[in-house]
Amino acid sequence: xxxxxxxxxxxxSGRAALFHHLPEVRRRLGAHVTIVNGENAAGGFGLTxxxxxxxxxxxxxxxxxxxxxxxxxELLAHIEREPRILRPLNMVPGTPxxxxxxxxxxxxxxxxxxxxxxRLFMNxxxxxxxxxxxxxLAPHLLGASVDAVVVDVHAEATSEKMAFxxxxxxxxxxxxxxxTHVPTADAMILPGGTAYMSDVGMTSDYDSVIGMVKGGAVxxxxxxxxxxxxxxxxxxxxxxxxxxxxxxxxxxxxDIRPIRLGGRLRPEFPEDLAVA
Numbered sequence: 719x720x721x722x723x724x725x726x727x728x729x730x731s732g733r734a735a736l737f738h739h740l741p742e743v744r745r746r747l748g749a750h751v752t753i754v755n756g757e758n759a760a761g762g763f764g765l766t767x768x769x770x771x772x773x774x775x776x777x778x779x780x781x782x783x784x785x786x787x788x789x790x791x792e793l794l795a796h797i798e799r800e801p802r803i804l805r806p807l808n809m810v811p812g813t814p815x816x817x818x819x820x821x822x823x824x825x826x827x828x829x830x831x832x833x834x835x836x837r838l839f840m841n842x843x844x845x846x847x848x849x850x851x852x853x854x855l856a857p858h859l860l861g862a863s864v865d866a867v868v869v870d871v872h873a874e875a876t877s878e879k880m881a882f883x884x885x886x887x888x889x890x891x892x893x894x895x896x897x898t899h900v901p902t903a904d905a906m907i908l909p910g911g912t913a914y915m916s917d918v919g920m921t922s923d924y925d926s927v928i929g930m931v932k933g934g935a936v937x938x939x940x941x942x943x944x945x946x947x948x949x950x951x952x953x954x955x956x957x958x959x960x961x962x963x964x965x966x967x968x969x970x971x972x973d974i975r976p977i978r979l980g981g982r983l984r985p986e987f988p989e990d991l992a993v994a
Contacts, residue, residue: 722749725918728929729950732922739957748993757783762950764789784872806835808850827865836873860969883914899928911970919958926951956981
């Protein structure tokens with residue numbers, strides 16, 4: 719199976735890159751399931767139902783979010799009606815929405831997508847993500863009851879993300895990091911057969927400070943007073959994603975390849991895996 723995961727989409731320029739590149743990338747790589755992190759898609763802060771509908775129309779099967787999931791208030795009610803939009807599953811009981819979704823692809827294969835949020839340097843009002851993912855994934859046995867499992871780890875610290883990778887190694891197909899908006903160079907297959915990458919990177923303008931206009935973002939580091947609201951940078955965005963290939967018998971990963979197209983970052987595309 720081929721699983722395409724797109725890193726944090728930030729603002730209008732990120733959406734433009736997503737809508738431009740995603741259909742062609744899906745086609746060329748023969749992706750069977752596509753997951754998009756969309757938590758910064760609405761003006762850099764949150765996700766609206768209308769933008770979520772556009773992301774699904776562009777080819778996403780599941781949308782993950784993160785710490786900005788509630789920045790757009792209209793998503794609070796919508797997320798209860800749309801199970802394909804995930805919020806971190808280790809939010810406290812009673813939080814709207816769900817952190818896990820089981821997608822069935824065109825061949826009838828079952829793909830579980832889950833998301834957790836880290837606690838280091840993040841939000842103190844979170845349950846233990848390790849325990850939460852253990853409980854949530856217990857009914858979904860890789861290579862038995864499900865064909866693939868992908869976990870989006872939305873976290874600040876690379877140490878916490880790496881710990882998650884090793885904690886789940888052999889039990890899931892892929893552990894993919896989001897939130898820090900910078901693609902890392904550690905895409906690899908862990909010893910137990912789980913694909914791992916500390917951060918897939920953002921789909922946004924890299925002539926920025928993690929997707930935000932440089933001037934206001936830099937100023938916040940220079941003076942110790944509140945500044946104006948940060949705004950997404952509007953230059954040409956880089957489409958950042960990763961392709962994970964799994965063994966249909968076991969659900970474990972056999973390959974993981976970064977993808978970067980457009981914008982300021984050096985292009986990268988797995989031409990040898992193209993099918994069309």
